[in-house]
Amino acid sequence: xxxLRQILDSLAAQFSVPLAGVLLSLAAVRFYSAEFWGxxxxxxxxxxxxxALVNMGSRDFLLRQYSREPRDLERQLAGSIKxxxxxxxxxxxxxxxxxxxxxxxxxxxxxxxxxLSWQVFEALVQYRxxxxxxxxxxxxxxVLLVAALAFLKPTxxxxxxxxxxxxxxxxxxxxxxxRAYLAFPSLANASGTAFLKAALPFLWLALAGAxxxxxxLYLMGLLGRAGExxxxxxxxxxxxxxxxxxxxxxxxxxxxxxxxxxxxxxxLERRFLLLGLxxxxxxxxxxxxxxxxxxxxHFYLVDYLLAGGIILAFFAYVVRIQVCFRxxxxxxxxxxxxxxxxxxxxxxxxxxxxxxxxxxxxxALVGQVGEVAGFxxxxxxxxxxx
Numbered sequence: 088x089x090x091l092r093q094i095l096d097s098l099a100a101q102f103s104v105p106l107a108g109v110l111l112s113l114a115a116v117r118f119y120s121a122e123f124w125g126x127x128x129x130x131x132x133x134x135x136x137x138x139a140l141v142n143m144g145s146r147d148f149l150l151r152q153y154s155r156e157p158r159d160l161e162r163q164l165a166g167s168i169k170x171x172x173x174x175x176x177x178x179x180x181x182x183x184x185x186x187x188x189x190x191x192x193x194x195x196x197x198x199x200x201x202x203l204s205w206q207v208f209e210a211l212v213q214y215r216x217x218x219x220x221x222x223x224x225x226x227x228x229x230v231l232l233v234a235a236l237a238f239l240k241p242t243x244x245x246x247x248x249x250x251x252x253x254x255x256x257x258x259x260x261x262x263x264x265x266r267a268y269l270a271f272p273s274l275a276n277a278s279g280t281a282f283l284k285a286a287l288p289f290l291w292l293a294l295a296g297a298x299x300x301x302x303x304l305y306l307m308g309l310l311g312r313a314g315e316x317x318x319x320x321x322x323x324x325x326x327x328x329x330x331x332x333x334x335x336x337x338x339x340x341x342x343x344x345x346x347x348x349x350x351x352x353x354x355l356e357r358r359f360l361l362l363g364l365x366x367x368x369x370x371x372x373x374x375x376x377x378x379x380x381x382x383x384x385h386f387y388l389v390d391y392l393l394a395g396g397i398i399l400a401f402f403a404y405v406v407r408i409q410v411c412f413r414x415x416x417x418x419x420x421x422x423x424x425x426x427x428x429x430x431x432x433x434x435x436x437x438x439x440x441x442x443x444x445x446x447x448x449x450x451a452l453v454g455q456v457g458e459v460a461g462f463x464x465x466x467x468x469x470x471x472x473x
Contacts, residue, residue: 096218098335103222105328107229111292112321114233116382118240119203123319126243127250128188130198132308135301137182138198141174142206143283143290149210159210159467161270163272168207170347175203192425194247201251204258207461208265217264227254295425300452302428303435303447318384319444321393325374329366329398333405336362344409347442356406371395386444393448400455407462 115124145167152163179196187195212221233243235249262269304323307316337359344352371391378384411420431454438446 095378096216096316100213100218100225101331101335102328105324107225108324109321110229110233110275112317112324113381114236116321118236118315120314121317121382121384122314123243123317124320125313125315126189126248126422128316128320129308129313130195130247131173132305133182133187133190133195133321134198134202136305137178137195138202138206139293140178140290140462141171141199141203142175142209143171143281143286145171145286145289146210146213148286150214153210153214155364160268161451163267163282164207164211164265164268166279166282167210167286170282171207171279173279173283175200180408187379191244191247194244194251197251198247200471201254201258204255205261211265211268216266216450219266231256241469251299262316291421291425295428302432303439303450306432306435306439307444310436315443318382318386319447320384322374322378322386322390322444322448325370325377326394326397330401330405332366332370333359333363333402337405337409344406344413352406352410353413356410359406360403363399367395367399367402370398390445390448392447393452396452397448397455400452400459402458404462411462411465419465420462423458427457427461430454430457438453 103391112124115127142382147164149167153160155161178199182192182195212218232246232249232253236246241249290427302325303401304320307319371394374394375386375391378386408420411417431450434445434452435450435454439451440446442449
């Protein structure tokens with residue numbers, strides 16, 4: 088019963104972020120417009136890319152370190168904070184000089200460190216299994232923003248500043264939850280450069296994953312109009328939520344993957360493919376109803392077919408990724424994700440100017456199908472002997 092509660096809390100934490108995105112985007116579109124939301128997403132993309140650089144994909148690295156050396160949490164946390172502050176300083180200097188066009192430079196320079204204020208504790212929160220608290224904090228910050236949109240009717244600039252304030256609120260609450268693990272002597276003595284060197288390999292996987300799963304979204308921000316970007320980001324958020332669902336369904340079986348025989352693993356892979364074939368049409372139909380009658384968005388039929396294909400592709404390879412990890416093929420996984428990220432970005436760069444949202448979805452689908460082929464093309468020696 089305790090294990091089930093932990094799994095449910097973990098799922099709540101995973102789905103709180105996309106749920107928060109749905110609530111906020113729906114409020115912005117209903118109270119303002121898709122263009123208003125699109126401009127917000129343009130800022131969000133810059134902050135997201137900066138966050139990927141600052142965090143270096145270090146969440147998995149820190150979870151591993153915390154598990155290996157639980158008595159050394161203070162020093163490891165302090166080292167990660169100092170290392171991330173070093174990168175943040177460099178990112179802020181770069182943004183201060185880059186030509187950012189219509190983006191609010193001052194807001195971005197505030198938003199990035201505000202986001203860091205809670206992200207430095209993200210791995211520790213997961214290690215301590217504070218999933219319920221994380222979900223409640225995420226929803227609280229979002230509800231406050233939705234209330235501000237509904238009752239204060241802020242300008243775009245004021246709304247962006249409210250978003251920054253929401254990030255700081257999350258930072259204060261995360262700090263309070265983890266205050267026992269912060270010690271000033273540890274902060275003074277920890278080496279930020281040592282953390283950066285140790286976590287660097289995880290950065291490549293994080294950036295490759297961002298290019299593979301979100302590359303076309305960034306290109307929409309560069310090549311598309313704000314209204315198109317806003318609509319596509321909402322659709323992409325629902326697609327990403329379906330990927331989270333697949334991962335959540337797999338979660339109870341992950342430990343077994345490292346013990347199952349080849350025949351049992353193939354059976355599990357087939358079951359997930361069949362599950363994807365059953366769920367992808369239902370999820371796609373649900374997304375259509377929400378976007379059509381909730382947001383008032385109108386997409387082409389081909390857009391929904393492409394979205395359904397992206398959802399199905401993830402169900403097809405989600406088990407195989409874990410099988411690759413079992414056989415120490417993490418570098419191969421990174422390579423496939425990176426290659427397909429380049430393919431996604433390249434195709435999207437070609438297709439988006441001509442076909443807009445349909446082109447972005449087509450590029451994403453080709454990348455996903457390529458990952459299916461790549462993951463199933465790897466040769467796994469000495470497979471499943473137990």
